Amino acid sequence: MATLHGRCHCGDLEWTVTSDTRALPGHTICHCRSCKLLGGGPFCGILLTSISAIRFEHGTPKVYTYYNSEGNGVHCTFCSICTTHAYHRDESRGDEVQVRTFPLLEAGIMGVDKEINVGERFSWVKKVDGAKSFKSWIPAVARGRHGRRLSRN
Ligand SMILES: [Zn+2]
Ligand SMILES: [Zn+2]
Secondary structure (H helix, E strand, O other), rough: OOOEEEEOOOOOOEEEEEEOOOOOOOOOEEHHHHHHHHHOOEEEEEEEEEEHHEEEEEOOEEEEEEEOOOOEEEEEEOOOOOEEEEEEEEEHHEEEEEEOOOEEOOHHHEEEEEEEEEHOOOOOOOOOOOEEOOOOOOOOOHHHHOOHHHHHO
């Protein structure tokens, strides 16, 4: 198992993410508008995993909830001081969470597995060589070992 280390910009929030893979998992790059707004960049990096894989070692995060295009609440867990996001949870997906991978200390040495919501990619952002592309969200069968297959309610 690989352990990833998250630390927010101000340093108040520290967390770990335990990956179910022995090797370092890769980023899934998301080009959706919410990621651009919440992350302040042209895309963000996520890792699908179970909420039980995340542990806060320091600080107490805050939660912001928005409703996605399907009407599901998405709970965003972030640092209440500097606003760095640790993970998001779509309430229709059980205990699956989307860890925000760019705040992880290992982010720079992780590869890129997939790109999602590529229809919303900015025209000047190039496709990542070797990454699988998905027009919208990742189909359950394609999530592989980095995520859990959960039936939708
Ligand atoms: Zn912070
Ligand atoms: Zn997104």
